[in-house]
Amino acid sequence: MDLPKPWVDGPFGLIPASTSGDSTGKRAVGARACSSEMTVVHNTIIRGANAIYLQAVNVEKLGTPKDQSDFVYFALRWAERLHEHHNTEETMLFPAINEITKMPTLMDGNLEEHLAFQTGLEDFTGYLESVHEQITVYDGTKTRALMNNFMPALHGHLWNEIDTLNALEKWDEMVDWPVWFRDRVSARVSGLMKESRFRTELFPLAFILHDKTWENGLWSAFPPIPWGITIVLRWLFVRKKDDWWRFAGCDYDSMPKELPFA
Numbered sequence: 528m529d530l531p532k533p534w535v536d537g538p539f540g541l542i543p544a545s546t547s548g549d550s551t552g553k554r555a556v557g558a559r560a561c562s563s564e565m566t567v568v569h570n571t572i573i574r575g576a577n578a579i580y581l582q583a584v585n586v587e588k589l590g591t592p593k594d595q596s597d598f599v600y601f602a603l604r605w606a607e608r609l610h611e612h613h614n615t616e617e618t619m620l621f622p623a624i625n626e627i628t629k630m631p632t633l634m635d636g637n638l639e640e641h642l643a644f645q646t647g648l649e650d651f652t653g654y655l656e657s658v659h660e661q662i663t664v665y666d667g668t669k670t671r672a673l674m675n676n677f678m679p680a681l682h683g684h685l686w687n688e689i690d691t692l693n694a695l696e697k698w699d700e701m702v703d704w705p706v707w708f709r710d711r712v713s714a715r716v717s718g719l720m721k722e723s724r725f726r727t728e729l730f731p732l733a734f735i736l737h738d739k740t741w742e743n744g745l746w747s748a749f750p751p752i753p754w755g756i757t758i759v760l761r762w763l764f765v766r767k768k769d770d771w772w773r774f775a776g777c778d779y780d781s782m783p784k785e786l787p788f789a
């Protein structure tokens with residue numbers, strides 16, 4: 528996309544599909560199909576971080592108090608979605624992978640990496656909460672500085688985890704990883720979708736932080752839910768918080784759009 532303003536593909540670089548060996552010409556199979564899907568999810572996290580980082584200062588300089596308040600909500604929901612992602616991995620995915628592979632410490636490196644950015648992320652969310660509660664005023668430079676404290680560790684982790692998942696191809700003969708992965712994720716998402724706050728305040732991020740055009744549309748069908756249900760979800764839940772979602776790099780159809788404050 529050729530836009531005059533910076534966009535959510537930087538400054539923190541997106542993970543290319545080639546990391547898992549996936550391409551439109553030759554789709555990844557086995558464990559690499561899962562690592563490709565995890566790449567898509569991790570890139571939503573990276574696009575969200577970029578949207579916050581790129582707009583943090585201008586929201587303070589050029590935005591109204593309402594813009595600042597909406598932006599803080601957007602950033603907090605991003606952080607909450609990130610926390611939920613890592614919580615699912617720590618409590619469900621990683622222990623199950625250790626068990627299936629009979630390698631009890633296989634995923635420990637990833638858990639250690641989670642810890643490496645935890646404190647910085649908590650400082651970031653704590654600050655945004657204090658702005659939301661009107662204990663302190665919004666400061667874009669401070670927001671960026673707080674991100675600088677944890678983003679290198681988080682960004683590195685999001686890349687490294689893809690390599691760990693690629694290595695699971697060693698067990699491809701033994702496990703149908705794509706079916707296993709999809710079943711686990713579906714069960715988790717179905718549970719979360721029963722909560723109305725998840726449907727309106729967190730799930731929409733799957734649409735607006737994903738770019739359908741990424742890698743020639745390799746993952747244009749994301750999130751992996753039937754087309755009809757996607758339409759219903761968009762109309763019923765995604766639009767409810769329009770004011771927050773305007774800071775994302777893509778629209779409700781996961782198509783790229785300009786960042787209002789970049």
Ligand SMILES: [Fe+2]
Binds near residue numbers: 612616688
């Ligand atoms: Fe992950």
